[in-house]
Amino acid sequence: MVVLVVSMSLITRIILTVKSAPAIDFTISNLTGIFIIGLFYDLVNSAYFILPLMLYIWLMPARLMQKRWQLILLNGIFAFFIFGLLFNIVSEWFFWDEFSSRFNFIAVDYLVYTNEVIGNIRQSYPVEAIVAVLLLATAIMVFLLKPVIKSAAAYSVAFKSRSVWMLGYLIILLASYFLVDNKIKQFSDNTYINELSGNGLYELFAAYRNNELDYAQFYQKIPDQQAFRMIREQIKTPESHFVNNDPFSIERKIINTGAEKRMNVVLISVESLSADFLGVFGNTQSITPNLDSLATHSLLFTKLYATGTRTVRGLEALSVGTPPTPGQSIVRRPKNEGLFSIGRVFKEKGYQSKFIYGGYGYFDNMGYFFENNDYQVVDRNKIAKKDIAYENIWGVADENLFTLATKEIEKTVSSGKPVFAHIMTTSNHRPFTYPGGRIDIPSHTSREGAVKYTDYAIGKFIKEAKTKPWFKNTLFVIVADHCASSAGKADLPVNKYLIPLLIYSPGNIKPAKMERLMSQIDLGPTILGLLNFSYTSKFFGYDIFKLEEGRERAFISTYQSLGYIRRDSLVILKPQRIVNTFIPDFKDGSSKPAKSNSHLTNEAISWYQTASYQFKNKLMK
The missing domain is CATH 3.40.720.10 (Alkaline Phosphatase, subunit A)
Known part of the structure; x- marks a missing residue:
């Protein structure tokens, strides 16, 4: 199953890389990042993916593993997961075509509003034909894998030994959960390359975990008093005056x-x-x-x-x-x-x-x-x-x-x-x-x-x-x-x-x-x-x-990257308290790294930090 997951993830990455070729610089470092970091995420994703199968094999008595009904069930499990993996390849293609991204925050939302999203997909694409082709491909793959599955089921391992393997697997799984996040792939200034280095299913999981981000926990901060002092200076205009001296109020x-x-x-x-x-x-x-x-x-x-x-x-x-x-x-x-x-x-x-x-x-x-x-x-x-x-x-x-x-x-x-x-x-x-x-x-x-x-x-x-x-x-x-x-x-x-x-x-x-x-x-x-x-x-x-x-000034953002445009500069705030300054090209959208300016950085932080503080502390009401 791990080999299947990693292989299909590699196929997906190659397909998306070819699709995005005009936007990619095919250097050794970029290709190494895309496929080596990508392999790492594919393996992490496979650790999550095989959890149901691992539990099943661990708990199933060895004497039952070679029963005919058991083999039929195992083939059915593989058919189910293979179809899911093939369907994921197609889904990632269409998602990339729409958003030039792996699954993300938007995909999480789409899983919530299934009526609109499934309806949209059915109205946009030939779903029935796609599913028919995927079912045929699944049947062929399961047929080819039947001897391998039968051979694997014949390998008898005592419950005590299986438990040791299961313990080792769970340690790897927990380490992946607590020690790995989707920031490792952020090695390039080209977002296409970073996205290709990821894994769609893992990104979906990561987006679900990070559905809401606490600014104070994840982003660069300055003291709240300083942030509000700066924002009160920036927000005041000739036709306005503050109604009170509350340092945390913008009213x-x-x-x-x-x-x-x-x-x-x-x-x-x-x-x-x-x-x-x-x-x-x-x-x-x-x-x-x-x-x-x-x-x-x-x-x-x-x-x-x-x-x-x-x-x-x-x-x-x-x-x-x-x-x-x-x-x-x-x-x-x-x-x-x-x-x-x-x-x-x-x-x-x-x-x-x-x-x-x-x-x-x-x-x-x-x-x-x-x-x-x-x-x-x-x-x-x-x-x-x-x-x-x-x-x-x-x-x-x-x-x-x-x-x-x-x-x-x-x-x-x-x-x-x-x-x-x-x-x-x-x-x-x-x-x-x-x-x-x-x-x-x-x-x-x-x-x-x-x-x-x-x-x-x-x-x-x-x-x-x-x-x-x-x-x-x-x-x-x-x-x-x-x-x-x-x-x-x-x-x-x-x-x-x-x-x-x-x-x-x-x-x-x-x-x-x-x-x-x-x-x-x-x-x-x-x-x-x-x-x-x-x-x-x-x-x-x-x-x-x-x-x-x-x-x-102006604000632009994704669900994680917070941008602040001031004159000819763009400050971007990211999780892990990352702050970068760029000189953007307002015509083609490219950006050149620039030397940071502490006052401009604090200005950007003050807007976003105070807005998050205001909502969290019910001051927008």
């Missing part, structure tokens, strides 16, 4: 002059909308004609960076305005109720705040999070079957979502209240399916088609909104939740985190370009600033129009 009063503008706000967070999909950012495929047209009539932000690589990370940034904390998004964490959110600010101003989603709200805990943070949740359950023109496993088609959103907006406006509607799209997601006849790219062919369909749906929504009486008093905000892909040679390729932001409101917002560096967490305070709202804030974000020149 401050935001005072904007002039009359408050009680405009409706429609915030559309678009699934996986990288900036480089848009023509205004240089794309030549003409897949966003509506957004490109809107951009010329909008306030267009050209240097906005997403905080993370998942929808929940984007929703976290847009709703509670905090830097990404390591591990799981706050949207998915326990004890995330009653947080200070943009929904609360609008609610206190007399608005009705709504989160409108085309899928089921239970997915990724979105429904619970928004329901418990001053939003009303409106999801797929609110749409009658007859009103759904098209749907896939993730949700209804975006045009059906916008029809629902229009009804919800009008319901609130007709009641005499202004509305804050946060709409979350789903169509730009594998399997990239959508209604036919809308655009010139057939459904289920490419991400570009999904982007163009979402663009079509947004254009249709804005066009129909123009006929409504509430249009003239509405601020339309269109932003991505995150980029389509964050993979690159660098750990955090900055170009992959650039997302578009358009604020559109003819007669209220003059078309212009905002070209200052900006984080996704700054969007909430900036919207509230455009409305001239005065309020008490616990946001970490800035109103970019009130912020003095030169103070801009």
